[in-house]
Amino acid sequence: MTAEQNKKLAVHAFQEFAAGNITPLRPLLHEDFLEHSPGNPSGRDAFLDFIATAPVASARLDLRRVIADDTHVVMHYLMTTPDDPRGVAVTDIWRFENNQIVEHWDVVQPVPDAAEIPNGMA
Secondary structure, three states: OOHHHHHHHHHHHHHHHHOOOOOOHHHHEEEEEEEOOOOOOOOHHHHHHHHHHOHHHHOEEEEEEEEEOOOEEEEEEEEEEOOEEEEEEEEEEEEEEOOEEEEEEEEEEEOOOHHHOOOOOO
């Protein structure tokens, strides 16, 4: 796979998930998918069950940028909910192998008041 192919797969899955559809994630995630984020389970089925009911599943996801190399896709987005309109800035790192995601890391940062970030976070 090339960086562009991995990027296309990741963006398509992100768009489907953001629209409320986790079905396209099943074939994309390797059965032995490894999760490196605290509190999130490893394994494709456990991870999909988890995210289907996690706050991210009902949040608005505004993709800001995507960066890819031969094996990794990095996605930066803003996640907001009606209860948290400022939201959180999220960076996901996905490692691909043979057309599937085999590992995931993320960094999540609450968006502070605009006065604290004069240059913005997006």
